[in-house]
Amino acid sequence: MKKRVIVLMFLFVFSLAACGDTEDDLEFDDEESLIRVWFYNSDEWEDVRVWAWEIDGDQFFEAWPGPEVIQDEDDPDWFYADLPFEPGDELGVIFNGEGGAVQTSDLTIDDKDSVYITVNNQIFDSKEDAEASID
Numbered sequence: 285m286k287k288r289v290i291v292l293m294f295l296f297v298f299s300l301a302a303c304g305d306t307e308d309d310l311e312f313d314d315e316e317s318l319i320r321v322w323f324y325n326s327d328e329w330e331d332v333r334v335w336a337w338e339i340d341g342d343q344f345f346e347a348w349p350g351p352e353v354i355q356d357e358d359d360p361d362w363f364y365a366d367l368p369f370e371p372g373d374e375l376g377v378i379f380n381g382e383g384g385a386v387q388t389s390d391l392t393i394d395d396k397d398s399v400y401i402t403v404n405n406q407i408f409d410s411k412e413d414a415e416a417s418i419d
Contacts, residue, residue: 319369321377321393322400322411323353325361326418329381329403334365339374339392349384362411369396377401 325332335350337343344367345351356362369375374394379401380387389405398407400414408414 317368317370318366319375319393319396319399320364320366321375322414323363323365323379323388324400324402324411324414324418325363325381326415327386327403328361329386331383332363332379332381333384334367335378335380336365336367337376338368339376344368349380349387350378353379359411369393371396379403 321334321336323332323334332353332355333349333351334353335343335345335348351365353363353365356364363379367375367377374392377391377393378387378389388401388403391401391405391407393399393407398409400408400411402408402414402418404418406414406417408417
């Protein structure tokens with residue numbers, strides 16, 4: 285019996301280690317090369333998260349659906365993520381919610397000014413333009 289318990293405990297610990305740490309965060313080393321990407325949550329998704337990658341293929345996070353994004357204290361319909369970006373780069377972004385059950389399409393950010401995204405997969409240069417597209 286004792287042997288079975290030890291084997292079961294080993295299997296449990298091994299399965300946890302195999303899963304790895306699925307809790308990503310939005311902290312990156314070089315804060316000077318970050319871009320703030322905004323998401324207008326007009327459909328009131330719960331648990332808004334971001335999945336992002338360099339278009340050349342390197343993803344920023346370990347596990348889908350990615351880390352939680354930050355809700356704007358002054359405007360709670362808006363969320364943001366600070367992501368690595370250099371001029372000339374292309375950044376792939378998906379905002380998602382409800383545990384990944386709802387999401388935007390794969391969107392490409394290639395301009396440091398066009399960073400306001402809506403649930404209907406449009407990218408704008410300002411919050412006002414993004415909000416007007418939904419209203």
